Amino acid sequence: MRKVLLTALIAAAPAGAFAAGLEDLVEARRGYYKMLGANMAGLSAMAKGDVEYDGARAETLAGNLKIMTQYNIGHLYAPGTSNADMPGKTRALPAIWEDQAGVGEKGMAYVQAVNELNEVAGLDKAEMGKALQKVGGTCKGCHDDYRAKDF
Template identity: 55%
Template sequence: MRKLLISAVIAMTATSALAAGITKEDAVESRRAYYRVLGHDMATLSALAKGEIEYNADTAKTAVANMMLLGKYDTERLYPAGTSNADMPGKTRALPVIWEDMDGLHAKADATNEALVAMNEAAGEGRAALGKALGKLGGSCKGCHSDYRSKDF
């Protein structure tokens, strides 16, 4: 038993931040799924702003609430060491620079969270107000993607 525990501790240290039983592939899939859900609600906001779906304050407010909830999610464990696109080509677009600059990544996430606060105030106030706030929000997503996400796999 003691020996088992020790090897578990060694395994965890070797893979850094990955809990036993969670593979790098799992972490990457979860990371991408996290952003996909964020993108799903963003698409709703965008469709409302463009008039592709009829403006509805409740629909808009729910989408923002979902995104704010995701903004509170601690993404730290979605970024274990060894899961950049250099380590796992074809599986992820996360650039290696992320692991050299986690603070920078978090600052970009803060910018999105700030834009979400503004969006939260605007979303229920009509299509025009929603559209205005959407530019800032979309810009905050791009702000992170341009530095930390590669264009292609």
């Protein structure tokens, strides 16, 4: 009985399950960037003075960004998950798959800026602010070329 059920489940899986798998990947990918956004928002609120600068907190948030640079996001960019393949679900432009060297360069610039941010984030508000602007510029640098403006 159990065996039969299992066989039925496996037989039922392929068609729908694969599509759902890709949607999950895209959601995870967007979640990754939302996390970046959340950490950046906390840092930028301190830089702007909306929230009082707190070196320990700045260090934590900058450290989170750094930890996330070590996450290998490649598996979330499966073929078939561009905005041409899945309109309305993602803003990832097909250029990402066509120009991996270009994306890599944007990624390297970002990682470099995050490393620099980590050197100063906990020490001084003004230095943190400057380094943060640089990081923000590298986020934008990638978005300009590889993220669609709208869904």
